[in-house]
Amino acid sequence: MLTGYHWLYVAAVAAVGLASVARTAFYYLLRYFTDDVLGSGTLGSGALGSGTLGSGALGSTTAVSRLPWVALGFIGLALFQGGFSFFSGRWAAETAEGSTRRLRDYLYDHIQRLSFAYHDKTPTGELIQRATSDVDALRRFYADQAIGAGRISLLFLVNFTALLTLNTRLALISVVLIPFVLATSVWFFRKVSQLYEEFQEQEAKLSTTLQENLSGIRVVKAFARQAYEKDKFERDNFERYRRGKRLLIMHAVYWPSTDILVFAQLILGYFVGAVMAINGTITVGTFLAYLGMVSMIAWPLRQLGRLIVDMSTGIVSFGRVVAIIREDREPLDVGQHQPTDPLRGEVRFEQVCFGYEGEGETAVILHDISFHCQPGQVVALIGSTGAGKTSLVNLLPRFYDYSSGSITLDGVELRDYSRRYLRQQMGIVQQEPFLFSRTIRDNILYGVGRSVSDAEVEDAARAAAIHDVILTFPNGYNTLVGEKGVTLSGGQKQRVTLARTLLQNPRILILDDATSSVDMETEAVIREALETLLPGRTTFIIAHRIQTVMAADLILVMDKGRIVQSGAHEELMATQGTYRRIFNLQSQIEDELEQDLARVSG
Numbered sequence: 001m002l003t004g005y006h007w008l009y010v011a012a013v014a015a016v017g018l019a020s021v022a023r024t025a026f027y028y029l030l031r032y033f034t035d036d037v038l039g040s041g042t043l044g045s046g047a048l049g050s051g052t053l054g055s056g057a058l059g060s061t062t063a064v065s066r067l068p069w070v071a072l073g074f075i076g077l078a079l080f081q082g083g084f085s086f087f088s089g090r091w092a093a094e095t096a097e098g099s100t101r102r103l104r105d106y107l108y109d110h111i112q113r114l115s116f117a118y119h120d121k122t123p124t125g126e127l128i129q130r131a132t133s134d135v136d137a138l139r140r141f142y143a144d145q146a147i148g149a150g151r152i153s154l155l156f157l158v159n160f161t162a163l164l165t166l167n168t169r170l171a172l173i174s175v176v177l178i179p180f181v182l183a184t185s186v187w188f189f190r191k192v193s194q195l196y197e198e199f200q201e202q203e204a205k206l207s208t209t210l211q212e213n214l215s216g217i218r219v220v221k222a223f224a225r226q227a228y229e230k231d232k233f234e235r236d237n238f239e240r241y242r243r244g245k246r247l248l249i250m251h252a253v254y255w256p257s258t259d260i261l262v263f264a265q266l267i268l269g270y271f272v273g274a275v276m277a278i279n280g281t282i283t284v285g286t287f288l289a290y291l292g293m294v295s296m297i298a299w300p301l302r303q304l305g306r307l308i309v310d311m312s313t314g315i316v317s318f319g320r321v322v323a324i325i326r327e328d329r330e331p332l333d334v335g336q337h338q339p340t341d342p343l344r345g346e347v348r349f350e351q352v353c354f355g356y357e358g359e360g361e362t363a364v365i366l367h368d369i370s371f372h373c374q375p376g377q378v379v380a381l382i383g384s385t386g387a388g389k390t391s392l393v394n395l396l397p398r399f400y401d402y403s404s405g406s407i408t409l410d411g412v413e414l415r416d417y418s419r420r421y422l423r424q425q426m427g428i429v430q431q432e433p434f435l436f437s438r439t440i441r442d443n444i445l446y447g448v449g450r451s452v453s454d455a456e457v458e459d460a461a462r463a464a465a466i467h468d469v470i471l472t473f474p475n476g477y478n479t480l481v482g483e484k485g486v487t488l489s490g491g492q493k494q495r496v497t498l499a500r501t502l503l504q505n506p507r508i509l510i511l512d513d514a515t516s517s518v519d520m521e522t523e524a525v526i527r528e529a530l531e532t533l534l535p536g537r538t539t540f541i542i543a544h545r546i547q548t549v550m551a552a553d554l555i556l557v558m559d560k561g562r563i564v565q566s567g568a569h570e571e572l573m574a575t576q577g578t579y580r581r582i583f584n585l586q587s588q589i590e591d592e593l594e595q596d597l598a599r600v601s602g
């Protein structure tokens with residue numbers, strides 16, 4: 001994860017190390033100042049009492065002349081320490097910001113390359129949570145916690161070594177309780193990891209609820225379910241509060257429990273040190289230096305414990321991010337067959353079975369689908385909702401892979417083509433139109449990789465019977481769609497997505513209920529335009545209106561995942577069956593409508 005930032009990070013740790021060396025040297029200088037400068041001067045015995053003081057051999061004049069040097073030494077060390085602390089902080093921040101920026105980019109790219117099946121089963125809120133809050137926890141980990149832990153460990157090592165050279169016995173006494181501090185920290189680390197993981201899970205659930213409620217706000221309002229949704233949100237939110245509180249309490253308990261240990265340790269050290277100084281085993285300068293250094297060991301250790309506990313958040317978040325990264329991407333470019341000629345568009349299904357992967361066993365959605373269509377033919381699919389029409393056409397661009405049977409395109413098994421190739425060759429108008437919050441022109445241009453003239457964009461829009469509508473908008477093709485611009489009607493949206501797909505000029509065109517929200521008159525206009533566009537390309541049309549499918553070369557009537565009837569309109573009308581029933585029903589309804597209209601206007 002730190003690739004490219006390794007050395008900067010090492011530099012940050014090294015700088016922090018140098019800063020802590022300077023800090024320790026400060027206490028050495030203090031000892032020198034007390035014992036060799038102060039101790040030798042006239043101040044000596046009077047000001048600082050008895051003991052080993054005043055035993056220096058040097059005269060007062062030399063002592064005074066050394067003062068500026070000592071002062072310079074203190075200033076120098078302070079600058080040194082400050083400078084390296086600054087660089088260490090800066091480099092650590094750069095590493096943390098830089099590497100998490102890259103992680104975010106990578107994660108976004110990765111998420112959009114995961115399979116349809118993965119996105120079917122993963123709530124959007126969960127992904128948003130992991131790509132934002134968890135990545136941010138990782139950033140803190142690198143910026144503060146990891147560098148802090150490095151700094152503290154170094155401080156400890158440097159100071160402990162310095163202490164050892166000062167006085168071995170004293171050094172050992174000042175760390176006897178440290179293992180207990182560490183053990184407590186590790187225990188808390190485990191606890192906090194677990195609590196934090198539960199907290200993040202709940203927070204992800206909350207984002208999912210929020211995200212879903214906002215996307216479904218119209219449904220909520222239409223069903224007047226605000227109170228229900230509010231309760232649901234409050235329940236989730238309360239659970240988050242409960243888990244957050246438990247986490248904070250854990251932190252709160254941690255501080256005093258380690259504080260007691262650290263205080264006991266300090267007092268023990270001070271006490272032994274004082275006794276030794278009084279007995280004359282060590283000098284007062286040594287004792288003063290010791291006081292400084294021992295606090296440089298004890299307080300950082302307390303911090304270290306805290307950092308270890310905080311690191312649990314980074315580590316848990318790391319796991320949550322890695323779980324996404326581990327998911328296999330949908331291989332876009334894998335496929336042995338590299339077609340050189342343009343695609344003709346002959347499609348053959350043979351006993352194709354398919355089911356969506358879910359928890360446990362997969363239910364079969366498509367049973368034994370077999371049909372054949374020549375290049376350039378129009379295949380229409382009609383049937384009740386949930387019959388599997390969308391599932392069937394989604395197999396063609398390999399959004400999902402069939403489990404058995406065979407689908408061939410121009411005589412080559414579909415699995416042998418790369419997904420990228422198939423998706424470039426096929427244009428699909430999805431059942432649920434989706435437009436980005438960009439201009440209408442950008443939306444129509446979305447699928448084409450080449451540069452396109454305005455005339456082409458307008459032609460596509462005309463074919464989708466949306467050109468005239470766009471011109472009525474204040475900024476025409478440059479009108480923004482969505483939140484900050486015009487809100488399009490369902491049928492207008494469908495027609496813009498249709499224009500988008502037509503502009504792509506695909507060899508195989510798939511229209512999944514592409515005109516369901518369009519009135520009959522407009523649909524007739526689109527049908528006419530399509531007729532001039534369709535020749536030469538194989539087209540799959542899913543529709544509920546008989547008029548839309550009547551002209552197709554092959555009509556597949558589907559029910560419960562099976563093809564129950566197939567053939568051209570005349571053939572199907574000649575046999576007793578579902579198709580004729582649907583036809584009669586629809587004509588009857590239309591006749592009644594017309595009569596009603598005639599009665600009203602007459």
Ligand code: DCP
Pocket residue numbers: 120356365383384385386387388389390391392431
């Ligand atoms: N299904 C599923 N997982 C998905 C999509 C669909 O389990 N990701 C199920 C729901 C249906 C069945 O598959 O029971 C067939 O769904 P289709 O979307 O293929 O159905 P249609 O397109 O025929 O229905 P409609 O006319 O309503 O669009």
Ligand code: MG
Pocket residue numbers: 389390391431512
């Ligand atoms: Mg469908």
